[in-house]
Amino acid sequence: xxxxxxxxxxxxFSGQDNIDRVExxxxxxxxxxxxxxxxxxxxxxxxxxxxxxxxALLAETNRLHMTTxxxxxxxxxNSGVHDLIxxxxxxQCASCVVITDxxxxxxxxxxxxxxxxxxxxxxxxNNATAVGxxxxxxxxxxxxxxxxxxxxxxSGYASVAGFASLLISSxxxxxxxxxxxxxxxxxxxxxxxxxxxxxxxxxxxxxLALQQAKITAEQVGLLEVTADxxxxxxxxxxxxxxxxxxxTQTLHTALSCARSVTGEDGHFSQVAGLLKAVISLHQRYxxxxxxxxxxxxxxxxxxxxxxxxxxxxxxxxFPHADGxxxxxxxxxxxxxxxxxxxxxxxxxxxxxxxxxxxxxxSDVRSNGYFASSDLALVIVQGNxxxxxxxxxxxxxxxxxxxxxxxxxxxxxxxxxxxxxxSTVLIAETAEELSKEITLAFAGISSVFNDANVxxxxxxxxxxxxxxxxxAADNGSAAILGADNNTQGGVAFLYPGxxxxxxxxxxxxxxxxxxxxxxxxxxxxxIGASLKDTLLNPRSIxxxxxxxxxxxxxxxxxxxxDIAEAGVGFACVFTKxxxxxxxxxxxxxxxxxMGEVSMYAALGCWQQPGLMSARLxxxxxxxxxxxxxxxxxxxxxxxxxxxxxxxxxxxxxYTIKATIEQxxxxxxxxxxxxxxxINTPDSLLLAGYPEACQRxxxxxxxxxxxxxxxxxxxxxxxxAEYDHMVELYHMxxxxxxxxxxxxxxxxLPIPQRSKAIxxxxxxxxxxxxxxxxxxxxxHDKGARVFIEMGPGRSLCSWVDKILLSEKNKNDEQQDSxxxxxxVNAKGTSDELTYIRAIAKLVSHGVxxxxxxxxxxxxxxxxxxxxxxxx
Numbered sequence: 001x002x003x004x005x006x007x008x009x010x011x012x013f014s015g016q017d018n019i020d021r022v023e024x025x026x027x028x029x030x031x032x033x034x035x036x037x038x039x040x041x042x043x044x045x046x047x048x049x050x051x052x053x054x055x056a057l058l059a060e061t062n063r064l065h066m067t068t069x070x071x072x073x074x075x076x077x078n079s080g081v082h083d084l085i086x087x088x089x090x091x092q093c094a095s096c097v098v099i100t101d102x103x104x105x106x107x108x109x110x111x112x113x114x115x116x117x118x119x120x121x122x123x124x125x126n127n128a129t130a131v132g133x134x135x136x137x138x139x140x141x142x143x144x145x146x147x148x149x150x151x152x153x154x155s156g157y158a159s160v161a162g163f164a165s166l167l168i169s170s171x172x173x174x175x176x177x178x179x180x181x182x183x184x185x186x187x188x189x190x191x192x193x194x195x196x197x198x199x200x201x202x203x204x205x206x207x208l209a210l211q212q213a214k215i216t217a218e219q220v221g222l223l224e225v226t227a228d229x230x231x232x233x234x235x236x237x238x239x240x241x242x243x244x245x246x247x248t249q250t251l252h253t254a255l256s257c258a259r260s261v262t263g264e265d266g267h268f269s270q271v272a273g274l275l276k277a278v279i280s281l282h283q284r285y286x287x288x289x290x291x292x293x294x295x296x297x298x299x300x301x302x303x304x305x306x307x308x309x310x311x312x313x314x315x316x317x318f319p320h321a322d323g324x325x326x327x328x329x330x331x332x333x334x335x336x337x338x339x340x341x342x343x344x345x346x347x348x349x350x351x352x353x354x355x356x357x358x359x360x361x362s363d364v365r366s367n368g369y370f371a372s373s374d375l376a377l378v379i380v381q382g383n384x385x386x387x388x389x390x391x392x393x394x395x396x397x398x399x400x401x402x403x404x405x406x407x408x409x410x411x412x413x414x415x416x417x418x419x420x421x422s423t424v425l426i427a428e429t430a431e432e433l434s435k436e437i438t439l440a441f442a443g444i445s446s447v448f449n450d451a452n453v454x455x456x457x458x459x460x461x462x463x464x465x466x467x468x469x470x471a472a473d474n475g476s477a478a479i480l481g482a483d484n485n486t487q488g489g490v491a492f493l494y495p496g497x498x499x500x501x502x503x504x505x506x507x508x509x510x511x512x513x514x515x516x517x518x519x520x521x522x523x524x525x526i527g528a529s530l531k532d533t534l535l536n537p538r539s540i541x542x543x544x545x546x547x548x549x550x551x552x553x554x555x556x557x558x559x560x561d562i563a564e565a566g567v568g569f570a571c572v573f574t575k576x577x578x579x580x581x582x583x584x585x586x587x588x589x590x591x592x593m594g595e596v597s598m599y600a601a602l603g604c605w606q607q608p609g610l611m612s613a614r615l616x617x618x619x620x621x622x623x624x625x626x627x628x629x630x631x632x633x634x635x636x637x638x639x640x641x642x643x644x645x646x647x648x649x650x651x652x653y654t655i656k657a658t659i660e661q662x663x664x665x666x667x668x669x670x671x672x673x674x675x676x677i678n679t680p681d682s683l684l685l686a687g688y689p690e691a692c693q694r695x696x697x698x699x700x701x702x703x704x705x706x707x708x709x710x711x712x713x714x715x716x717x718x719a720e721y722d723h724m725v726e727l728y729h730m731x732x733x734x735x736x737x738x739x740x741x742x743x744x745x746x747l748p749i750p751q752r753s754k755a756i757x758x759x760x761x762x763x764x765x766x767x768x769x770x771x772x773x774x775x776x777x778h779d780k781g782a783r784v785f786i787e788m789g790p791g792r793s794l795c796s797w798v799d800k801i802l803l804s805e806k807n808k809n810d811e812q813q814d815s816x817x818x819x820x821x822v823n824a825k826g827t828s829d830e831l832t833y834i835r836a837i838a839k840l841v842s843h844g845v846x847x848x849x850x851x852x853x854x855x856x857x858x859x860x861x862x863x864x865x866x867x868x869x
Contacts, residue, residue: 003186004110005171009858011163011165011275013272019858020371021372023369023372025261026258029260029314031146047075048085051071051085054121055121061180061859061860061861063860067094070119071093071097072108072123073089073125074122075125075126100338101339102124102334102343102345103332106122106168113170117170123164123166126162126265126267146260147260147290148225149227149234150227150296153291153294154229159265162268163271166271168185178861182279183278183349188343189212197333202241202244202331202333203244209343216247218307220245223254223255224258224276224331225257225331226257226331226333227257228333230335233335237331242302246306258275277345281349282350283365284316284317284365285316288313294540303540304540311538314507319526321525329346329347358521360517362517364517365516369510370851371855375831376404376407376425377834378407378408378427379415380392392437395437412849422841424463425440426835432460444456447464461838463838463839464842465843469817469844470784491589491783491784492585492786493594493786493794494597494788497594499790500535500569502534502548502552504823505572508572526568531561531562534555556707556708560615560622563615568612570597570601573788577786580851584738586737586738587739587777588741589740591743592712593712595763597789605730606733618727624719624723625710628640629649629650629711631717632650632716634719635715636649650689650709651709652684652685652705653684653705653706654682655682655696658683662674672686674767675714676770677769679804680771713765713768720765728757729753739780741773741776744766745759771801774798783817785798785819786840792823796819802817
């Protein structure tokens with residue numbers, strides 16, 4: 001079979017008024033925004049306009065003429081207006097044929113690209129109800145939950161009006177015309193006409209498609225299914241697929257279903273399912289089935305033995321360790337009163353190939369996910385209170401006639417780094433923006449006129465400060481004590497590994513596609529390094545809150561795993577700021593094992609990926625200072641572990657106390673250690689649980705156990721010092737400009753292999769005095785502290801440290817600063833970053849925010865992104 005290339009796409013449904021909104025809904029696993037009204041135009045004109053406008057877009061992005069594109073319209077052939085529709089479309093296109101079956105459409109498309117060397121638009125449309133180009137609808141009083149018919153809780157799909165289009169050509173045609181290829185169709189098989197839609201026929205057709213594409217079932221990472229609302233068809237499909245994809249690996253292939261998002265229509269849904277599989281491959285993610293609960297109970301055992309899992313949250317689809325392309329498949333069941341059929345399609349991602357580069361940086365898969373969000377970031381600037389108020393009044397007046405996303409884009413286009421003040425508003429609707437503006441008037445007035453108020457913020461995240469951290473008293477952008485060529489005192493803070501949690505950073509690769517390849521290049525198997533299967537667990541049932549909590553505890557119990565994931569995600573967070581926002585750190589430091597993250601994330605090591613295997617095989621972090629804690633047992637004169645079972649001999653507690661108080665209370669205890677000072681009056685106490693409890697009782701303070709059984713930052717850890725030096729001794733890159741401070745000496749560390757390895761070893765053996773570290777950075781000119789990891793603990797401690805009574809009483813100490821977290825468990829990455837950006841912009845940090853306001857999944861033919869394809 002000729003290999004087909006997908007070179008264009010388009011879709012609209014249920015208020016998702018462009019392909020980027022559709023893609024966003026697919027990713028999230030649920031329709032977004034409000035539903036549009038029904039057009040009053042008559043059916044034939046509405047359908048014709050929809051088809052022609054979509055073909056025009058497909059042609060434009062590929063620099064083709066509509067007259068060279070053949071149209072295959074998958075729609076209801078019983079409609080009496082089709083002759084007129086075909087005539088209207090054919091007048092502007094090469095041809096137009098109405099068919100009812102995706103399998104027949106792909107067969108006919110193959111014939112056309114072979115015999116006529118043209119591009120073919122395959123368009124699925126629900127034209128039982130008029131569908132205008134600008135208005136589609138969902139036909140339900142209350143939309144069902146976003147799940148599929150394989151779910152025990154399934155109650156039905158919505159009846160949806162919409163269309164989905166794919167432009168298909170031969171690979172030769174794509175190359176000659178410099179068309180961007182989103183994915184390749186490696187093969188497909190279809191069930192013979194009038195065949196019964198039973199388990200055997202579906203299984204045989206799926207197996208035939210795999211054979212034709214020369215693909216094994218194990219190679220398929222994502223399977224898009226139909227999951228028809230008719231229970232008998234859903235059962236036949238699921239069991240047929242279990243048979244065709246039967247192999248030894250469970251929880252191996254993710255299931256996906258467009259109908260959980262779009263609703264059900266036999267014609268539109270056929271192409272929508274194929275479109276969703278193409279998008280998932282191209283964007284390198286596993287989409288969500290948002291409201292999935294569990295399989296039908298009587299089929300549970302079959303699902304448990306199957307290779308499938310059900311993602312209730314979208315997650316990245318990391319590259320294979322061998323660099324091979326991802327494979328997806330589409331199981332398409334066609335059934336209506338007048339027809340039935342089945343086809344199985346095999347798809348492959350189209351990868352940029354550059355000699356010597358497994359993960360070419362040029363292979364950026366852009367999207368419009370951020371740009372098509374309902375969230376609007378409105379930047380209002382001025383040199384004084386009057387100018388800010390004037391700008392707010394102008395925006396308030398525009399709300400009646402202008403979309404808030406357009407208002408946001410216009411404001412961004414007018415941003416001026418020379419303006420002294422920036423107020424940043426966050427809203428999702430015009431009504432919400434109006435409320436934020438009203439609050440801003442009062443908030444800005446308080447900041448300018450009340451000496452005790454330095455900032456204004458709202459629960460949504462809108463923000464304004466009258467004391468920008470990057471501005472000195474004279475209003476300039478330079479920070480006192482900071483180098484002239486810096487951002488102005490930006491410090492990256494790398495937290496320890498204990499904050500790693502299930503679900504960490506799962507949206508970052510889709511929010512910021514620019515980072516995917518640079519991060520993938522850090523290790524041979526980046527998915528393993530980022531602990532994909534631990535942070536994004538796979539299951540056929542939705543995890544309960546209790547199960548997720550236990551998964552978090554299990555994760556934190558393995559020091560090697562969380563250390564590796566912590567280092568990896570430090571690189572991810574750093575790449576977002578460096579590659580997307582164009583912000584480089586003037587200063588950096590790490591909290592505990594965050595120091596390792598710092599060197600890796602800032603690019604100090606030539607091959608940071610080597611750390612993955614070293615940590616996985618490390619006796620120090622698997623058995624000596626964690627796990628069995630053999631170093632501790634030897635140090636305390638305890639017997640070694642017998643038969644693999646051992647009691648808990650170490651616990652870490654957080655307690656509100658000073659180091660002086662602990663020293664007095666622990667004077668008679670030789671198995672208790674202060675490991676980290678977080679703030680002047682808060683620290684971590686660790687050691688033998690019973691001994692720690694005695695000290696805690698003496699202190700008379702409340703303490704909370706952290707369930708962290710690792711013995712770093714204690715005297716016994718020095719027994720592993722040489723091993724740690726060996727573990728962290730790696731070749732370094734050329735010197736970077738960032739000044740990297742360590743708690744091993746509270747000075748910048750030279751970028752040399754020996755200096756770095758000894759610094760890390762000493763840091764992991766000694767007590768960490770975080771207040772001393774923060775005050776040192778601030779004294780050297782750090783004013784903007786960005787926490788490059790999960791949570792906001794470091795940010796809250798920075799605020800307490802710099803605003804402590806000691807610093808307040810120091811007349812020479814300017815405590816002006818801002819601390820910004822970029823991750824918050826329980827809040828979407830998107831909203832967290834929007835809030836972080838609001839604070840940074842208001843504090844005068846220059847950010848490249850183009851990707852928030854611009855971008856689309858569509859790529860025009862001949863663009864640089866096609867290099868090497």
